Amino acid sequence: MPVLDLWSMAFVFLLATFVGFQVIQNVSRLLHTPLMSLTNAISAIAVVGSIIIAGEQKSTFSLILGTVAVAASVTNIVSGFLITDRMLKMFRERKPRS
Amino acid sequence: MSLAEHLTQASYLGAAALFILSLRWLSDPKTARRGVLAGVGGMALAMIGTLLHPEIVNYTWIVVAIVVGTMIGIPLSKVPLTAVPQRTALSHAFGGLAAGLVGTAKYFLWLHDGELTTFRMGAIGIEVILGYLTFTGSLMAAGKLQEIIPTRPMTYRGQNVVNLGLLAVAAGAALLLLFRPDIWQLFPVIIVLSLAFGVLMIMPIGGADMPTVISLLNAYAGLAAVAMGFALENKVLITAGALDGSSGLILSIIMCRAMNRSFTNVLFGAFGQVQATAAGAEAKSVKSGTPRDAADLLENAARVVIVPGYGMAVAQAQHRVREIYDQLTKRGIDVKFAIHPVAGRMPGHMNVLLAEAEVPYDALIEMDEINRDLPQTDVVLVVGANDVVNPAARHDTGSPIYGMPIIDADRAKFVIANKRSMNPGFAGIENELYSADNTLMLFGDAKAVLGEVVKALAGDATH
Numbered sequence: 001m002p003v004l005d006l007w008s009m010a011f012v013f014l015l016a017t018f019v020g021f022q023v024i025q026n027v028s029r030l031l032h033t034p035l036m037s038l039t040n041a042i043s044a045i046a047v048v049g050s051i052i053i054a055g056e057q058k059s060t061f062s063l064i065l066g067t068v069a070v071a072a073s074v075t076n077i078v079s080g081f082l083i084t085d086r087m088l089k090m091f092r093e094r095k096p097r098s
Numbered sequence: 099m100s101l102a103e104h105l106t107q108a109s110y111l112g113a114a115a116l117f118i119l120s121l122r123w124l125s126d127p128k129t130a131r132r133g134v135l136a137g138v139g140g141m142a143l144a145m146i147g148t149l150l151h152p153e154i155v156n157y158t159w160i161v162v163a164i165v166v167g168t169m170i171g172i173p174l175s176k177v178p179l180t181a182v183p184q185r186t187a188l189s190h191a192f193g194g195l196a197a198g199l200v201g202t203a204k205y206f207l208w209l210h211d212g213e214l215t216t217f218r219m220g221a222i223g224i225e226v227i228l229g230y231l232t233f234t235g236s237l238m239a240a241g242k243l244q245e246i247i248p249t250r251p252m253t254y255r256g257q258n259v260v261n262l263g264l265l266a267v268a269a270g271a272a273l274l275l276l277f278r279p280d281i282w283q284l285f286p287v288i289i290v291l292s293l294a295f296g297v298l299m300i301m302p303i304g305g306a307d308m309p310t311v312i313s314l315l316n317a318y319a320g321l322a323a324v325a326m327g328f329a330l331e332n333k334v335l336i337t338a339g340a341l342d343g344s345s346g347l348i349l350s351i352i353m354c355r356a357m358n359r360s361f362t363n364v365l366f367g368a369f370g371q372v373q374a375t376a377a378g379a380e381a382k383s384v385k386s387g388t389p390r391d392a393a394d395l396l397e398n399a400a401r402v403v404i405v406p407g408y409g410m411a412v413a414q415a416q417h418r419v420r421e422i423y424d425q426l427t428k429r430g431i432d433v434k435f436a437i438h439p440v441a442g443r444m445p446g447h448m449n450v451l452l453a454e455a456e457v458p459y460d461a462l463i464e465m466d467e468i469n470r471d472l473p474q475t476d477v478v479l480v481v482g483a484n485d486v487v488n489p490a491a492r493h494d495t496g497s498p499i500y501g502m503p504i505i506d507a508d509r510a511k512f513v514i515a516n517k518r519s520m521n522p523g524f525a526g527i528e529n530e531l532y533s534a535d536n537t538l539m540l541f542g543d544a545k546a547v548l549g550e551v552v553k554a555l556a557g558d559a560t561h
Contacts, residue, residue, distance in 0.1 A: 023341075028126065033446035038133065042342055045334060046196040059206075067159045068195075072192040081141075091127045091130070092458060
């Protein structure tokens with residue numbers, strides 16, 4: 001791998017971490033549970049690696065591991081986004097009472 | 099670079115932007131649901147981009163796995179909200195597993211093809227260790243939260259030495275692979291040691307420490323995805339993993355601060371051991387009251403603060419609490435909720451339960467803010483909270499929770515504390531709040547007893 005690729009990945013990691021710190025520090029404490037389920041769904045981006053392993057079919061062994069990894073990641077994507085939305089729907093402001 | 103490759107990279111770039119926006123919109127309850135949409139969009143984009151990858155020759159098993167994952171995922175998203183901590187731990191386990199499996203597959207494929215560079219080996223080593231320890235660690239945490247596994251800390255002599263020793267051996271084996279990647283026999287050794295370390299790491303953790311540990315596992319799952327990104331040279335993996343990692347880290351720091359403890363203390367301190375000996379003090383006399391007494395106190399107050407804790411979640415009493423809130427606000431009484439950052443079993447646990455019971459979120463007040471109001475508060479109603487209202491944290495230097503920031507319930511004029519019995523709380527620490535002169539104890543299951551209070555209040559309203 002060209003050395004520059006390595007460094008550009010390190011830059012991406014550094015910048016994404018700083019962006020993450022900034023953005024997440026602004027998340028209201030009220031929403032920390034939905035935050036965790038949302039980041040959980042987002043980190044299921046591991047599905048990208050899993051799809052490649054399952055789809056390139058280089059050996060039976062890697063096909064099995066890849067398929068299980070895709071299933072595990074999709075479980076997180078589906079349940080993570082759905083439950084986050086379900087929780088967020090419940091947060092409402094005080095309504096003027098009649 | 100072919101057109102397909104350009105399209106893949108462009109979709110990754112778009113996905114990364116959407117993930118950042120997703121978290122950005124989550125900062126406010128008003129825009130939060132838009133954040134979920136952005137997240138879904140980002141994920142769809144990344145998956146489509148990946149499916150365009152020229153290396154992908156067969157889609158059958160991918161489709162099968164997506165169907166299976168969806169079938170497991172949908173019921174998992176419908177669990178009762180009291181089970182959200184377990185569900186979260188379980189999904190950290192799945193995340194860790196995926197990272198571990200991809201790392202394992204890539205190691206053997208690259209080893210076979212002679213493409214295993216030192217850099218790739220290093221990234222895979224980190225990915226696999228983090229992935230598998232997150233897998234078993236999160237399963238253990240989920241088991242403890244579901245109470246399949248005893249929630250008390252399990253400790254033995256030399257535990258920390260054994261745990262760190264295991265991790266050191268795994269790291270050492272990974273280091274050796276950097277120089278001799280062909281000794282493939284080391285790889286299963288790393289896997290087994292990481293799996294074992296995950297189990298042993300969570301054994302000494304008690305329920306009260308779960309909010310910190312679950313946040314830390316969240317960070318590990320993110321970092322495992324980052325390592326996978328480095329191994330596969332995939333920047334969207336690095337970005338999304340880093341976002342998840344920093345989120346988990348921030349939450350862990352907030353949780354640690356809210357308990358006045360350090361990371362090492364949470365992971366290696368085995369909370370709950372010391373207290374078991376320190377507790378045993380003589381039982382002080384407490385005043386026990388009836389739901390009627392509690393109702394009288396509450397309806398004659400002008401300002402009421404309710405402090406919920408894990409006990410409210412266990413008893414599923416959030417709806418009764420909301421009914422008390424309704425009865426009191428109907429009378430023009432000012433009612434607020436005091437939320438301690440570590441109340442419950444995961445960050446934000448109480449907020450979600452109260453939101454489910456339709457308590458408006460602007461009535462949920464953070465600890466620092468509510469503490470300013472407490473001296474002017476007439477009645478504090480404590481529902482299943484214990485350590486977070488224990489005044490010993492302020493003045494008793496011998497107490498294991500000394501220095502932990504608490505909700506100053508004792509500074510209100512009256513305190514009503516609901517508890518199942520006089521057994522000490524999770525940490526086994528005596529709570530002097532219960533024996534204070536201005537405290538009325540309300541013994542019994544929170545849901546049943548608070549239901550009685552609601553009945554008494556409703557009866558008064560009709561007379």
